[in-house]
Amino acid sequence: MAVFFHSSEAHINFEDGNYQQFPKPETENAATEKNPKPKLKHLSVVLLCCGLLCVLQAILNISLRLALSEPTDKGEAEEEEEEERCPQGWLMFGSSCYYISSQRGSWDSSRQDCVQRDADLVIINSRQEQAFLTGFTMAAWVGMTDREEEGTWTWVDGTPVKRDGLDWAHGQPDDAFGGEDCGDLRTMIDFIGLNDSKCSARLQWICEQTLG
Ligand SMILES: [Ca+2]
Ligand SMILES: [Ca+2]
Structure with a gap:
């Protein structure tokens, strides 16, 4: 201490x-x-x-x-x-996803199906896109119509269809059989390209969903 x-x-x-x-x-x-x-x-x-x-x-x-x-x-x-991924079973091209139906239906019921899938009938903006979509079906509805004014084709988003930028099937649109106001894409041996058909015809259809 x-x-x-x-x-x-x-x-x-x-x-x-x-x-x-x-x-x-x-x-x-x-x-x-x-x-x-x-x-x-x-x-x-x-x-x-x-x-x-x-x-x-x-x-x-x-x-x-x-x-x-x-x-x-x-x-x-x-x-x-x-966001960059497409839903399962859909195809991807550019910044879009595509659903190609196996069933057939009228243009209106087809569009309704697309809307239910959070999409719409396809809007084809280029020859490349058209080429990509060609070959999956013999005939499939796309999102264009001339119902509002005969001969004036518009896409489902209201934009006009550029006649020069896409390939119509030979002699189409012809508004045949008393009136054809809905657009479809054909892939048949002697009938390839865009066409107009009766809206009540039963075809397959293509939905498009844009990414991002
Ligand atoms: Ca027509
Ligand atoms: Ca036609």
């Missing part, structure tokens, strides 16, 4: 001595100059520790942020991939 008390008392005295010696450092010898240096060292160590702690904190923050944001990024990427 006594030894411990004594030593701490001695320590206090030692510290007092230092304070008295501070105002006149230039007259002191090497032994007393050693004392301010450990203090500066202590300060440096403390500052270094603070700096290290700051760096550690920054690293922790960044890694925590990355760890938290990673699942979100993954989730978004998966969602994007999900």
Whole structure:
């Protein structure tokens, strides 16, 4: 007990001595100059520790942020991939998905089926798209009609059908048999291309769903 008390008392005295010696450092010898240096060292160590702690904190923050944001990024990427994928059984071409029915129906019931599939009858925008869709059926409804005005063909989204940009079957549209107002795509040996048919005819159909 006594030894411990004594030593701490001695320590206090030692510290007092230092304070008295501070105002006149230039007259002191090497032994007393050693004392301010450990203090500066202590300060440096403390500052270094603070700096290290700051760096550690920054690293922790960044890694925590990355760890938290990673699942979100993954989730978004998966969602994007999900959007880029067509429903099962649908075909993909460009940024669209196509459903080709195995059943047959009128133009109106076909369109209704497409709408129920979160799609619409196909709108063909290019020869490439037409070529892609050619060959799956002998005859399939597409999303064009001239019901509003005979001879003026429009797509189901209201845009006009560009006659020059697509290939009609030879001699079509002919509005034959007392009126043909619904469009279909033919793939028959001597009858290939777009055609007009009676809207009540029973054909297969092609639905289109755009991606994104
Ligand atoms: Ca017609
Ligand atoms: Ca026709």
